[in-house]
Amino acid sequence: MEIKAMKEARTLLTAFDYEPAPLERGYTDRSLHIRLGENRVEARAVPALVREKFIGGKGYGLKLLWDAVKPSTRWNDPENAIIVAGGPICGITQYPGSGKSLVCTISPMTDMPIDSNVGGYFGPYLKFSGYDALEISGKSEKDVVIFIDGNSGRVTIEEAPLEAVDGHVVAEQLTEMYAEDEEDKKNISIICAGTAAEHANIGLLNFSFYDLRRQVARLKQAGRGGIGRVFRDKKIKAVVIRFRGTKGNLNKPADQSRINKAGIKLHRQIHDLDDAQCRMRQIGTANIIEVMDAYDLLPTHNYQYGSHPDTYKIASKVFIEKYTTQGMPDGCWYGCSLSCAKTADHFELKTGPYKGHKVTIDGPEYENAAGLGSNCGIFDPEIILEANFYCDTYGVDTISFGTITAFAMECYERGIIDKSHTGGLELTFGNAMAQLELLHQMSRGEGFGYHIGLGVRHLKQYFAEEFGADRAFLEDIGMEQKGLEVSEYLPKESLAQQGGYGLTNKGPQHDEAWLIFMDMVNNQIPTFEDKAEALHYFPMFRTWFGLMGLCKLPWNDTTPADNGMTDEPAKIPEHVQNYVDLYNGVTGASIDKHELIRQSERVYNFQRVFNIRMGKGLRVHDAMPYRSMGPVTAQEYLSRQERYDQQMKELIGVDPEGKSVEEKIAIVRAYRVDQYEKLTDAVYKRRGWSSEGVPTTAYLREIGMDLPEVLEVVTPLQA
């Protein structure tokens, strides 16, 4: 009945019929373009040059975005576009992790391109429906639902006034509406955001897939950089796709047996070794909560410290034993035997508009437990799950929300803000109910929660200008860079990871490089040149997942038994070869592992130049807040005094004896900042960039990313 009323309230704005393009060797060579407001829908051919240089996925997203925007475009301008694209491998079912979508837009957090990698069935279904990419630009006046019927070849845009906005509700409604029966629900995937995404710049996108066993529409998140905010600003309630007939060979690969062989090998390895390795099938990425604590890497109390005596309360085994459903393979696309997409089922909510509802929560991921939990001083698994649920359904990036709240809590504890600024909330570390209240406020666009939703960069300015806070101190402890909040690892003791966060294209997200063990524990990259090599190789290698529509977890959260015996174990050479085989198997090409890196280098450098075109992307933008490098306060120094004193003696050559804590903090700081600058020099050199971080024209020619529009941006900046 409810669905019937929703349907009756709809107004058709436009319909577009098309002949689904055949999928050959991973490509349809067609893209779908929707212009809201004007209600224009059109299909375009993907030029051969674009396919050659940009490969797919994030490469296509960035290229289409570049063409859509001007240097002056802000996130809420109509020309800003949201682009969703898989890649040539996206959609195969024989190899774990092959169903990812990449989403690009101009971010409200960073004012430059953001990209986010997300599961759910949308990316594969888009391709099977005839398109390598979907671009949505323009703005609607009223809320709309876009529907793509991939079998009949029809796209509609309809005004949709009655559907919900919160992710878990609208995903259920639209799955119900568009499926013919229960069995058909698996053929539906929905992109939606949530009510907080209407107010918060940290708004995310949910991508659904229907879980037939649980009979629920599950949500996976394109979390970083505020894409959900752009989505709701365009007044999109949802994009729905339906495709019936998924099979393992729809990508029409050139060599199916090559793909199968790689897949079988990996499935066997996961089956035999996962229980003793990462336990991804039991608990997913949350397996590392206690590991990070043991190595002093788990951010606690706004990244002041790396461990806490209460971590055992949120350790992975607590979630396994009490909350996370076991014994169900949980892949976010067909064929993923690593199955890390765990859920807490029948979880009864204690707060907010859905209080008393029993829900399925996708999570917790490690980042949720660390960001919503330890970093805010919260060690209650039920609060972490509840906040995880509300972040998802309201459309809020858990990482940014955790880091922002942790920052506000530290400001509160230090007396920089008080109850008169927080609307009466006692924002001390560990106050879980205050954290949840901020989320609920954010969903309504009210109170202090509204400000939290605008990010650490906004809060620094707001606290300084409105409440007279010391700006320099806020710059030190506010864990954002380029406008994006730092993800949930403490990088103080790993220079390489400071670079892994700082010397990135989109901001401090760890999906480019996570080098903490290689650097801090294994001591495998001791020199600046070693670190620079790692900060070239790993970001390029990991960019490639985004070009293909792949998940990175099956690369290194499972390893062959003999991996330790190989020349370069950190790279996991057998898996690298698998990826080369997958690409060649799907596309019929014959690349090797070097060409794989080259494909990424082209897109990575294009993104860097895109940032420069938007007025960012230079050395000055790659600086990190000092909290990420070393102790800002006396408490932090004293908590690890032995370590810092020893380093002062051994690395800096200064005797700490007789020095005040303040003097020692200053000495350590001067040293560590200098190290970061030297690392930056080394990385830029290795990446073919000038000392200001601009790709040189010679390097762009060498890698084949010397398109005229790219050279036009960088030529005036050559030293």
Place this chain on the structure above:
Amino acid sequence: MIQVNGKPMIWSEGMTVASMLKEKNYIYAKIVVKINGVFIPVEKYESTFIHDGDDVKAIHMLAGG
């Protein structure tokens, strides 16, 4: 004194791979251990002694969070 991943660690009589990992709080599940370049399988951690002056590698197999 022994070297663990190129950094000095105080050696004690009767130190095994297992006791060294415990002392270091190296709890990560995917660690490859070598003593003076010789690989030590997991099932031998308890019974393999580390000698004074040994060069030990305890390589954590994680390059991506």
